[in-house]
Amino acid sequence: xxxxxxxxxxxxxxxxxxxxxxxxxxxxxxxxxxxxxxxxxxxxxxxxxxxxxxxxxxxxxxxxxxxxxxxxxxxxxxxxxxxxxxxxxxxxxxxxxxxxxxxxxxxxxxxxxxxxxxxxxxxxxxxxxxxxxxxxxxxxxxxxxxxxxxxxxxxxxxxxxxxxxxxxxxxxxxxxxxxxxxxxxxxxxxxxxxxxxxxxxxxxxxxxxxxxxxxxxxxxxxxxxxxxxxxxxxxxxxxxxxxxxxxxxxxxxxxxxxxxxxxxxxxx
Amino acid sequence: xxxxxxxxxxxxxxxxxxxxxxxxxxxxxxxxxxxxxxxxxxxxxxxxxxxxxxxxxxxxxxxxxxxxxxxxxxxxxxxxxxxxxxxxxxxxxxxxxxxxxxxxxxxxxxxxxxxxxxxxxxxxxxxxxxxxxxxxxxxxxxxxxxxxxxxxxxxxxxxxxxxxxxxxxxxxxxxxxxxxxxxxxxxxxxxxxxxxxxxxxxxxxxxxxxxxxxxxxxxxxxxxxxxxxxxxxxxxxxxxxxxxxxxxxxxxxxxxxxxxxxxxxxxxxxxxxx
Numbered sequence: 001x002x003x004x005x006x007x008x009x010x011x012x013x014x015x016x017x018x019x020x021x022x023x024x025x026x027x028x029x030x031x032x033x034x035x036x037x038x039x040x041x042x043x044x045x046x047x048x049x050x051x052x053x054x055x056x057x058x059x060x061x062x063x064x065x066x067x068x069x070x071x072x073x074x075x076x077x078x079x080x081x082x083x084x085x086x087x088x089x090x091x092x093x094x095x096x097x098x099x100x101x102x103x104x105x106x107x108x109x110x111x112x113x114x115x116x117x118x119x120x121x122x123x124x125x126x127x128x129x130x131x132x133x134x135x136x137x138x139x140x141x142x143x144x145x146x147x148x149x150x151x152x153x154x155x156x157x158x159x160x161x162x163x164x165x166x167x168x169x170x171x172x173x174x175x176x177x178x179x180x181x182x183x184x185x186x187x188x189x190x191x192x193x194x195x196x197x198x199x200x201x202x203x204x205x206x207x208x209x210x211x212x213x214x215x216x217x218x219x220x221x222x223x224x225x226x227x228x229x230x231x232x233x234x235x236x237x238x239x240x241x242x243x244x245x246x247x248x249x250x251x252x253x254x255x256x257x258x259x260x261x262x263x264x265x266x267x268x
Numbered sequence: 269x270x271x272x273x274x275x276x277x278x279x280x281x282x283x284x285x286x287x288x289x290x291x292x293x294x295x296x297x298x299x300x301x302x303x304x305x306x307x308x309x310x311x312x313x314x315x316x317x318x319x320x321x322x323x324x325x326x327x328x329x330x331x332x333x334x335x336x337x338x339x340x341x342x343x344x345x346x347x348x349x350x351x352x353x354x355x356x357x358x359x360x361x362x363x364x365x366x367x368x369x370x371x372x373x374x375x376x377x378x379x380x381x382x383x384x385x386x387x388x389x390x391x392x393x394x395x396x397x398x399x400x401x402x403x404x405x406x407x408x409x410x411x412x413x414x415x416x417x418x419x420x421x422x423x424x425x426x427x428x429x430x431x432x433x434x435x436x437x438x439x440x441x442x443x444x445x446x447x448x449x450x451x452x453x454x455x456x457x458x459x460x461x462x463x464x465x466x467x468x469x470x471x472x473x474x475x476x477x478x479x480x481x482x483x484x485x486x487x488x489x490x491x492x493x494x495x496x497x498x499x500x501x502x503x504x505x506x507x508x509x510x511x512x513x514x515x516x517x518x519x520x521x522x523x524x525x526x527x528x529x530x531x532x533x534x535x536x537x538x539x540x541x542x
Contacts, residue, residue, distance in 0.1 A: 001396075051387070061432075064436060065436070066432050066435060066436060087437070087438065088420075089436070091432075091433070093429045093432070094429075095429055097427065097429040097430055097433055099430065099451065100533045100534070101448075101450075101454065101532075101533045101534075110437070111435075111437045112449070113447070114434065114437040114438065114439045114443055115437065115438070141532050142533070142534050159439075220486060221418050223332045
């Protein structure tokens with residue numbers, strides 16, 4: 001018997017993974033998260049939005065299993081269609097995190113190698129590179145790529161295992177705006193064609209509104225859910241959406257929520 | 269008048285820079301040798317005090333059979349000591365990296381081995397070990413610590429995010445070592461090799477000199493000691509030149525090797541485009 005998670009739209013879909021009352025205190029005494037309740041639903045593009053240091057990256061690392069919660073629990077769905085096992089998670093870090101000594105293809109091949117896959121994974125690697133538009137750079141070394149191309153390679157690596165859940169930790173924060181918009185658009189196209197569930201972390205209001213089907217606004221340290229916003233604008237979203245009045249309105253609403261979250265004081 | 273395209277100009281400067289890098293040291297060498305020859309000639313210094321460069325070359329030619337054999341002995345000792353140091357230093361660093369307890373137990377003794385002057389250990393080793401083994405042991409002792417220290421540093425310098433990535437995909441200890449830690453440590457190991465190459469030559473020379481005074485040995489350093497006793501100063505110089513050349517060649521071979529391994533990806537091996 002599993003507890004039902006309250007949802008704003010009242011849909012009965014069980015979450016892929018749910019954090020319940022999760023808290024994280026680091027060894028140096030910093031409380032990064034406190035009482036975080038969060039449910040990730042299948043197929044959604046969920047963004048954790050908050051100021052720097054609000055623990056949103058920590059929440060993502062806890063979902064990935066890279067960090068253990070100090071309090072609370074992480075519950076994974078065991079429903080037949082929604083079940084996600086540990087090896088069906090893809091993770092994209094804030095930095096491209098490529099092995100500098102290996103070619104782009106070898107970097108993308110790494111997850112399959114580590115999983116002990118047979119050597120004939122060339123087609124899967126090539127397909128993954130093709131998807132992010134790096135097919136002709138398979139034999140280049142990371143240092144020969146631009147920042148945006150490195151991030152594309154990093155995304156190709158995360159997708160090569162065909163993960164059901166893709167976790168992205170401020171992947172475009174270090175990129176210039178033009179590259180960032182391009183990658184935002186390409187990421188949305190990938191998300192729509194591959195039908196993945198994405199949990200995306202950012203501190204950019206504009207990025208979160210453009211990408212997400214749902215935004216969770218978090219308070220500053222210790223991080224917890226301040227407000228949940230459903231972005232109902234229809235996909236596909238493109239440059240027209242980015243310049244629309246609807247987008248501007250959603251950004252204003254989200255900015256206000258973020259400003260309120262930052263101003264929010266923990267009740268005594 | 270200066271209507272040349274900028275790219276031509278840059279190319280020209282690059283060629284000049286390259287040429288200067290090779291020509292300038294050669295010019296300095298020629299100047300020093302010339303000054304040396306002039307001083308010997310002008311002051312009519314006898315060869316048993318200071319032989320001229322020409323005399324040294326003639327001696328090298330005349331004594332080549334003897335010197336060549338000695339060069340081979342020293343070279344083989346140095347290379348063996350270097351190879352053992354490479355295996356021992358990198359191997360021990362890997363063991364330390366896998367087992368903290370082993371590191372705690374043995375690292376202090378590796379340091380003791382390093383900080384005790386080799387000149388002081390050599391005579392003792394010569395008492396307890398056969399002479400060739402003692403010389404080899406000395407070459408190994410001095411060369412092994414830089415490799416241990418550098419490899420240890422390299423294995424601990426793994427990118428945190430990459431380590432997380434490997435953990436996320438459930439990499440085994442062996443996979444982390446082989447696919448992550450050792451590649452990360454490669455630039456450090458290569459740096460250690462450059463230091464260790466010169467040091468293993470020093471270790472071999474020190475032990476040969478110590479052994480020479482005990483009456484045995486046939487390496488280049490032994491030739492220098494022996495020629496000194498016989499006041500055969502030109503041969504001393506000839507052996508010294510060969511010894512020095514051995515060190516230079518080792519350094520260049522190791523530098524080239526390092527460049528070839530790192531040239532595609534590491535900052536140290538990349539040409540800067542300004």
